[in-house]
Amino acid sequence: MNFTFLCNTPPPKNGRKVAIIGAGPSGLAAAGYLACMGYKVEVYDKLPKAGGLMIFGIPGHRIPDVNIDEAVKKLQNDYGVEFRLCTKICGSEPMHEEAGDQFVLTYKSLGGRVEDNDAVLISTGTWKSRRLNLPGADLPGVYSGLEFLFPVRAAGYNISGVKAPDIKGKKIAVIGAGFTAVDVAHLALAQGAEKVYLVYRRTRNEAPCGTLEVSMLEKSGAICHELASPVRITGEDRVQGIELARCRLAQADDTGRCRPLVCDGELFNLEVDIVVGAIGEIAAPPFAHDLGLENVRKGQVRWLQMTNIDSVFVAGDALTGPSRVGSAVYSGLKAAQSLDQWLTLKAENRLNEYKGELIKNTDLP
Amino acid sequence: MKTLYLDYSKCIGCGTCEAVCKFIYRTPRIIMTRTSYGLHVPLYCQHCDNPKCMRVCIRKAIFQDDQGVVRLREEVCRTCDSKNCLMACPYVAMMCTGGDNPVTKCDMCVTRAGLGPACAAMCPCDALHYVDRTEMASLETEASQKAYERVRKYIICPDCSAPAL
Numbered sequence: 001m002n003f004t005f006l007c008n009t010p011p012p013k014n015g016r017k018v019a020i021i022g023a024g025p026s027g028l029a030a031a032g033y034l035a036c037m038g039y040k041v042e043v044y045d046k047l048p049k050a051g052g053l054m055i056f057g058i059p060g061h062r063i064p065d066v067n068i069d070e071a072v073k074k075l076q077n078d079y080g081v082e083f084r085l086c087t088k089i090c091g092s093e094p095m096h097e098e099a100g101d102q103f104v105l106t107y108k109s110l111g112g113r114v115e116d117n118d119a120v121l122i123s124t125g126t127w128k129s130r131r132l133n134l135p136g137a138d139l140p141g142v143y144s145g146l147e148f149l150f151p152v153r154a155a156g157y158n159i160s161g162v163k164a165p166d167i168k169g170k171k172i173a174v175i176g177a178g179f180t181a182v183d184v185a186h187l188a189l190a191q192g193a194e195k196v197y198l199v200y201r202r203t204r205n206e207a208p209c210g211t212l213e214v215s216m217l218e219k220s221g222a223i224c225h226e227l228a229s230p231v232r233i234t235g236e237d238r239v240q241g242i243e244l245a246r247c248r249l250a251q252a253d254d255t256g257r258c259r260p261l262v263c264d265g266e267l268f269n270l271e272v273d274i275v276v277g278a279i280g281e282i283a284a285p286p287f288a289h290d291l292g293l294e295n296v297r298k299g300q301v302r303w304l305q306m307t308n309i310d311s312v313f314v315a316g317d318a319l320t321g322p323s324r325v326g327s328a329v330y331s332g333l334k335a336a337q338s339l340d341q342w343l344t345l346k347a348e349n350r351l352n353e354y355k356g357e358l359i360k361n362t363d364l365p
Numbered sequence: 366m367k368t369l370y371l372d373y374s375k376c377i378g379c380g381t382c383e384a385v386c387k388f389i390y391r392t393p394r395i396i397m398t399r400t401s402y403g404l405h406v407p408l409y410c411q412h413c414d415n416p417k418c419m420r421v422c423i424r425k426a427i428f429q430d431d432q433g434v435v436r437l438r439e440e441v442c443r444t445c446d447s448k449n450c451l452m453a454c455p456y457v458a459m460m461c462t463g464g465d466n467p468v469t470k471c472d473m474c475v476t477r478a479g480l481g482p483a484c485a486a487m488c489p490c491d492a493l494h495y496v497d498r499t500e501m502a503s504l505e506t507e508a509s510q511k512a513y514e515r516v517r518k519y520i521i522c523p524d525c526s527a528p529a530l
């Protein structure tokens with residue numbers, strides 16, 4: 001991976017400074033673009049290593065860490081991009097707790113970044129997991145996908161306060177059939193779980209991860225329960241089991257497309273010690289309100305991917321909600337380009353020429 | 366003579382290749398497709414030795430340059446209604462743009478002044494390579510060949526499911 005794929009050698013500095021908050025694929029792609037345009041770039045991340053979910057979410061057998069490490073080193077050594085790790089940027093709102101806060105050594109304010117730089121890019125991803133909304137979901141032993149995956153990957157950094165779930169010999173139910181669910185199931189099997197169940201409301205044909213992934217999981221020893229939906233998690237002071245209801249796909253409607261799901265079938269129990277709800281992450285950037293992100297999403301802004309605060313831009317999953325590395329990269333590049341154009345026109349005092357011209361939705365990633 | 370080589374067994378379908386291509390050229394020339402067995406894979410131009418797209422083009426708009434890159438003079442096909450090339454390419458690598466120049470294709474970024482293909486530069490999985498044609502064989506593994514067969518089968522017959530594991 002080479003984030004400076006737009007240039008061969010570092011150009012002369014253009015005298016402008018940009019702070020990027022969040023070193024995932026969107027932030028790093030933007031850093032590469034801006035470095036190629038001669039910007040002085042500073043990247044902040046709350047984690048001890050740059051790469052975002054490419055390092056701490058997606059398992060190493062899918063994206064080898066070394067590919068990201070080398071790309072980051074190139075930004076740092078050849079292009080002078082500075083990385084401020086273990087540093088969390090806060091807005092005016094109270095912070096919610098999220099995976100990865102254990103690593104934070106320094107807190108800095110968004111306002112300070114805005115004052116010290118010509119522009120700021122927010123690319124903080126989606127680190128808040130959607131919770132299972134079930135009786136028993138607050139029992140110890142219930143995790144979200146990221147809560148389960150992140151500590152296992154982060155435990156390699158030997159930081160006190162990060163405790164990986166004890167998986168060996170345990171029985172685990174994974175709810176969902178997206179990539180996060182697949183990653184959780186593979187990780188559990190690799191760490192010596194006794195039994196791994198994949199529970200999905202629909203069938204493998206509808207599974208977002210695809211039929212091939214499901215059969216590969218089965219081949220590695222997982223047991224798949226299709227057409228089953230969790231009703232409640234049982235147990236006294238920790239998870240002891242999960243009750244599921246059988247589902248069926250109702251008749252196709254006239255368009256033949258939409259087949260509503262009804263989960264009114266017989267109930268059955270799985271005896272498990274751990275339940276992981278891998279049912280998606282939600283975009284909850286720390287500064288959503290300050291920035292008026294709703295408007296940016298709808299495209300009601302003065303400048304592509306610019307927020308309510310002048311000179312503050314946003315990109316990646318923080319803007320779009322959970323997506324893929326590719327969309328995050330695209331969004332980061334677009335934001336960097338927009339940021340550069342904005343600063344250039346501003347320097348030439350020409351922003352007025354574009355006043356009132358709203359950015360169309362189609363321009364958004 | 367260099368070309369693109371994709372090891373489908375390493376590809377995770379993240380779409381980064383398509384994203385950077387789209388960023389540079391608007392209409393991406395390497396495109397993600399969701400196979401019937403559920404994986405996302407990129408399809409791209411193989412810069413064939415004996416290109417079908419070139420053979421069927423009635424305007425002689427497609428040519429092979431001295432580096433073996435199969436290139437398109439986009440303006441030349443403006444007035445062509447046949448769009449034979451779109452149907453002829455076995456890798457779905459001729460693209461409609463919806464713009465003034467209606468068709469585009471991969472040119473391995475020859476216009477990017479020696480920077481090479483952006484897609485290969487940005488692949489996070491080291492799956493997509495820009496290599497000399499003579500080196501391609503040495504990159505192949507049993508896994509890459511199996512994965513390629515799955516994709517091949519899908520391109521020929523999009524409704525076919527993946528061969529048994």
Ligand SMILES: Cc1cc2nc3c(=O)[nH]c(=O)nc-3n(C[C@H](O)[C@H](O)[C@H](O)COP(=O)(O)OP(=O)(O)OC[C@H]3O[C@@H](n4cnc5c(N)ncnc54)[C@H](O)[C@@H]3O)c2cc1C
Binds near residue numbers: 021026027045145317
């Ligand atoms: C388990 C899992 C598996 C996945 N598998 C795939 C896959 O196979 N293929 C694929 O294409 N996509 C996959 N994805 C999705 C992909 O990882 C994301 O879409 C992508 O990483 C988003 O990039 P981003 O730059 O927007 O955000 P992120 O990668 O989330 O990066 C955001 C960064 O911001 C930092 N940050 C957040 N808040 C602050 C703050 N206040 N101060 C400082 N730093 C902060 C975070 O520490 C993080 O490093 C997967 C996701 C998960 C969770």
Ligand code: SF4
Binds near residue numbers: 377487
């Ligand atoms: S960037 Fe690489 S891993 Fe991602 S889809 Fe393209 S070839 Fe596959």
Ligand code: SF4
Binds near residue numbers: 454455
């Ligand atoms: S466009 Fe298709 S037929 Fe033409 S060279 Fe590329 S892969 Fe071969």
